Amino acid sequence: MISISGLIGQIFAIALALLLAPVLSGWVGQCRAWFQNRTAPPLLQPYYMLHKLFHKDVVLAHGASSLFRSAPFVVFGCMVLACAIIPALSTDLPLAPAADALALVGVFGLARVFISLAAMDVGTSFGTLGGRREMLVGFLAEPALLMVIFTLAMIAQSTSVTTIVETLAHREFLVFPSLAFAGIAFTMVSLAENARVPVDNPATHLELTMIHEAMILEYSGRHLALIEWAASLKLYAYSCLGLALFFPWGIAEGERFSGLLLAIPMLVLKLAIGGFLLAGIETINAKLRIFRAPEFLGTAFMLAVLGLLVRLMLEGSA
Amino acid sequence: MSATISFSAQLINLFAALILLLAFAMLAQRRVMQLINLFAYQGLALCLSTLVVAVSTGQTHLYWSAGLTLLLKALLLPWILHRLVRRLQVKWDVESLINIPTTMLVGIGLVIVAFNVAHPISELSSTITRGTLAIALAVVMLAFLMMITRTKAIPQVVGFLAMENGLFLAATSATYGMPMVVELGIALDVLVGAIILGVFFFQIREQFDSLDIRHMERLKDN
Amino acid sequence: MDFFVLMLAIPLVSGALLTVFGERAWAPNLNIIASLGTFLAAAGLTAEIVANGPRFAFGEQFFIDSLNVFFVALTAFVGLTTSIFSGPYMKNEAAHGRLTIPRLRLYKSMYQLFMFTMLMALTTNNLGILWVAMEAATLTTVLLVSLYRTSASLEAAWKYFILCGVGIAQALFGTILLYFAAERVLGETGNALLWTHLVEVKGELEPTVMALSFIFLLVGYGTKVGLAPLHNWLPDAHAEGPTPVSAVLSGLLLNVALYAILRCKVLADGAIHGDYAGNLMMGFGLATLLMAAFFLSRQKDVKRMFAYSSIEHMGLITFAFGMGGAVANFAGLLHMTMHSLTKSAIFFAVGHATQKTGTQLMENIRGLIRINPLIGWGLMLGTLAILGMPPFGVFASEFMILTHAMKHHPWATPVLLTALGVAFAAIFGKVQPMVFGETEAKRLPHAPAITPVFLHLGIVLMLGVYIPPYLTRWFHEAARMLG
Secondary structure (H helix, E strand, O other), X not given: OOOHHHHHHHHHHHHHHHHHHHHHHHHHHHHHHHHOOOXXXXXXXXXXXXXXXXXXXXXXXXXXXXXXXXXXXXXXXXXHHHHHHXXXXXXXXXXXXXXXXXXXXXXXXXXXXXXXXXXXHOOOXXXXXXXXXXXXXXXXXXXXXXXXXXXXHHHHOOXXXXXXHHHHHOOOOOOOHHHHHHHHHHHHHHHHHOXXXXXXXXXXXXXXXXXXXXXXXXXXXXXXXXXXXXXXXXXXHHHHHHHHHHOOOOOEOOOOHHHHHHHHHHHHHHHHHHHHHHHHHHHHOOOOOHHHHHHXXXXXXXXXXXXHHHHHHHOOOO | OHHHOOHHHHHHHHHHHHHHHHHHHHHHOOEHHHHHHHHHHHHHHHHHHHHHHHHHHOOHHHHHHHHHHHHHHHHHHHHHHHHHHHHHOOOOOEOOOOOHHHHHHHHHHHHHHHHHHHHHHHHHOOOOOOOHXXXXXXXXXXXXXXXXXXXXXXXXXXXXXXXXXHHHHHHHHHHOOOOHHHHHHHXXXXXXXXXXXXXXXXXXXXXXXOOEHHHOOOOOOO | XXXXXXXXXXXXXXXXXXXXXXOOOOHHHHHHHHHHHHHHHHHHHXXXXXXXXXXXXXXXXXXXXXXXXXXXXXXXXXXXXXXXXXHHHHHHHHHOOOOOHHHHXXXXXXXXXXXXXXXXXXXXXXXXXXXXXXXXXXXXXXHHHOOOOOHXXXXXXXXXXXXXXXXXXXXXXHHHHHHHHXXXXXXXXXXXXEHHHXXXXXXXXXXXXXXXXXXXXXXXXXXXXXXXXXXXXXXXXXXXXXXXXXXXXXXXXXHHHHHXXXXXXXXXXXXXXXXXXXXHHHXXXXXXXXXXXXXXXXXXXXXXXXXHHHHHHHHHHHHHHHHOHHHHHHHHHHHHHHHHHHHHHHHHHHHHHHXXXXXXXXXXXXXHHHHOHHHHHHHHHHHHHHOOOOOOHHXXXXXXXXXXXXXXXXXXXXXXXXHHHHHHHHHHHHHHHXXXXXXXXXXXXXXXXXXXXXXXXXXXXXXXXXXXXXXXXXXXXXXXXXX
């Protein structure tokens, strides 16, 4: 049954995601600037960007099909859905039954397919190159992500994200070696999926190395705005997922409204720390050559598998 | 149920997992210096896990083994190796030949094998650290793999020493440590072995002008 | 003073002395005198055990019974003759400029320490110490194998160290598992690795753990025995090390490693009902035998060829012990003795022959019988003995193994016969032209020591014709212990 407070919580979560996601991107950018001794852009810079882009006209390439035009909306929709089903604030969400971890991976995969197809749609060489690289990264990152999820699912005995979060929040184990493995693997996958250093660099347009930026070169105006927003939503979604899975403290359970209110500052705090650390990782690592990316993701996959094995062996239920 | 495992056991499991992770990191490491550092960290993790076992079981001789591990494997041997590397000027020796992702996949396969082999034994064990036996076996096998796939002399020796680490982990985890005499003997053998190998490095280099084992393929049957 | 303490103390002390004073003129004599002292002490100990039965030493840490006292006597004896042989041999090497004085010092001190580690491995009651002693034996022989410091000898020593290191690590894992199984029965006392305690409770040891443990122990110590597939170090180490080292490696170290396996087999048999351990050993033994036999014909280096012959015989002995039972064990023990004596005699002869001709390549060694009839005949007779020709003792033991296999494991007979046939053709075909044939000779600066060769062959011949009753009794008792 959908409770009123659940419904409010759900709407609230989506709204919060839409609002917080650009801020998170802005925060990471700010931290990076600090680390690199640059003058930091304002925290709300992504908002200014979005505002600017929404007021610009859309310029479409000549050969662009309807796929090219619809892709930004699909991608944005996918990301909003992902943010809606990740229990960032509360586990008592009406969409919780849909919050299957595998479905979540599927949602991300759908967005990836659309944006890659759209990139190839116009027929420019950069778009095709970016699309191909994106598929390569996705092809390697997805199994690793699935392995991480399986490890967690084995602990919770369910693939539902809400159940996993609830179980982990109440675990009696203090140190799960498998969780440590899975956590590192998840971080590596997140870096790759969100086009971050060391796999990609969101701040560069150097042709030879870029992945994500190469795909969206042809977009402009509100389409670009949606894609940029979707990208920050993706970062937000991954951050929330990571925080919910590995640091599930402070997430509201049950129907009490007070819990929800307490959860918001907790989430903001956790996101702030997470963003700070992300900027740190990006600063101390050099971008890998694109041919080394498979090795990076291979390591992530290996760690995830190790986590699963260690889970089986050390923490087996026997 | 797993929930009943005590805190110390969890800590030991954590350290064991760390040792396994370090074994993999060593397998993936291309630079000699980093490899030696990883080996030192592994020794440290081993020492800490032994210490936790010692505290939680009250076996006094384990304190000695922990101290011995720290001294020998985390400090002395890495120090000797570091000195050797500097003296031999092979600091920038980078492994070129092996395909690391493939090695990793083989490594995962070995871990699965090790877990399967050790599973029936872990079932029998009543010690708090039973799961670690499988990890120990896995570490031994990974070190073995490293020795096979490496072409330079020093990484081979680090592999050999890492194998000893795995064995030591097995000894503490499965049995709370072997009798003290035996452990002392093993430590002595390892130390003497490492020193002999150190001497060897110089001789090999004198003869072959390199520490690349691939030069040493003259002795064959035909 | 206690014979046992003397036996262990003499090589240890003299090893230390030789480290310090090894460059003095009397050092080679000290080496021989120490070996003689060790042998006398071992003989005294043997007499004591034969008269009074098994005994302990140093609390329960050492244990000598009829099984290992037999190996102890053999080890001390071959150790003595090898030291006699190595006196002139090493002087010749030094005269040829292949060795310097400090290397000779290293050789002598390591030789004594090697004897010490082997005697310790044989007499210890603690399976952990057994491992430690085996590893120490590896370390001392690594230095001995690389004595010439040529690229080939370094390569051989490196291979030896790495392979045996890996093998011995497996053995340690096996020992840990064994301890793990024992601790559940004997409790957390220091006794859980003592063989005498283990053997009393062998029926209660956990079969799953023991099965796994025995595999690791067999593969681990098997590496040192030279069992396939981890035998690669053996031909290299034998061919590139000094000949006395080849003699003690083949004649003694392989035996000691096999002894370790036998001790563990007794425990495994007790824990696991059925022929698990025996079948494993039979499989490894046959594979080794077959592999070695076919490699024999491809050899060009004489020491390498006889190294493969050692692998072959170790395979056969492992097979014999794998069959189990009083007769097969008896044959196995007899064959070990025969092989030790014969093979070391062959290496003595080969050593002198290679020194005379200045090469180890068989195609360049010709007409030994003209150069030095004694060496020529020694090599020929030794070869005939090792190939199992009557009336030498090897024939008796091989015959016993074969007939026992025919009776109880007929499937193995064709394999055994093929391997022995191939080995015979290969070795005899190569040794014959070496002994007879044309050559031009040169004189050695130091007269070779021929006595050890014929002493060994004489004993082998005698045992082939007549085994004294007390020796039979002794073998029987040891064989019974092995179950």
